Amino acid sequence: MAGLLQADRIGPVDVAVIAFDGSDLSGDIAPALLDLQASGTVNVIDLAFVRKDADGSTAIVEVADDTVAAAFDQIADSQFDLLSEADLTDLARGLEPESAAMVVVWENSWAARFASAVRQSHGRVAMLERIPHENVERAITALEE
Numbered sequence: 001m002a003g004l005l006q007a008d009r010i011g012p013v014d015v016a017v018i019a020f021d022g023s024d025l026s027g028d029i030a031p032a033l034l035d036l037q038a039s040g041t042v043n044v045i046d047l048a049f050v051r052k053d054a055d056g057s058t059a060i061v062e063v064a065d066d067t068v069a070a071a072f073d074q075i076a077d078s079q080f081d082l083l084s085e086a087d088l089t090d091l092a093r094g095l096e097p098e099s100a101a102m103v104v105v106w107e108n109s110w111a112a113r114f115a116s117a118v119r120q121s122h123g124r125v126a127m128l129e130r131i132p133h134e135n136v137e138r139a140i141t142a143l144e145e
Contacts, residue, residue, distance in 0.1 A: 008119065011112030012128075013045065015083075017091065018102045023051040025061060025100050027071020033104070034074055042106040044075050046082040050092035051100035058092035060085065 018029070036042045049061035049068055063072050082105050095101060118124070 009112060009116050011043075011108040011110065011115050012125075013105060013107050015103065015105050018104070019095070020100045020102070021098070023053050023098050023100050025049050025051065025068050025102075027068065029102070030071040030075065033072075036106075037075060041108075041110050043109045044104060044106050046103075046105040047072060047075060048083050048088055048103050049100060050088050050095065050103065052092055052095040052097055054098045056097055058089065058095070060088045060092065 033042075033044065037044050047063050049063075050058065051061065052058050061067055063069065063075070083103055088103065091101060091103065
C-alpha cells in the first residue's frame, strides 16, 4: 500500500506508542488493528516493537521477527520505514524494566478526504489535541449524576 500513498491525498498521520507490562510481546491486539485497517479507518504505515528486559538490556523487534510475525504479518505488508532505529532505541531505553511497547504509525484514512479539502482550500490545522480518556469518563459520569 505504500505505493498508493499520495502526499496531496493522505489523511492525518499519527504515531502511537502502546506500552505493555512484561517484555513478552503477544499478538492479542493484532486482530483489532487489522480490523481498523481492513475497514479503511486507518492505514498502517510503519510498525515496530521495543522491549526492555529485567537486566536493562533493550531490543528492537521488527514485524518480520518470529516473536511477532505470526500475529502481525497481514498488517506488515503496508509499511515503509518512518521509525528510525535511533528513535526506537531511545524509546526502548525509556521503558521500565520488564516492559515492552508497540510503536505504530498510521494514516487516519477516515479523515483523508477532509484533510485534502482543507489543504486545497489553503487551510491548515491550527490546533489539534486529544482529550484523555479519563477526562471523557469523568464528563460522562457527571452527566449521569
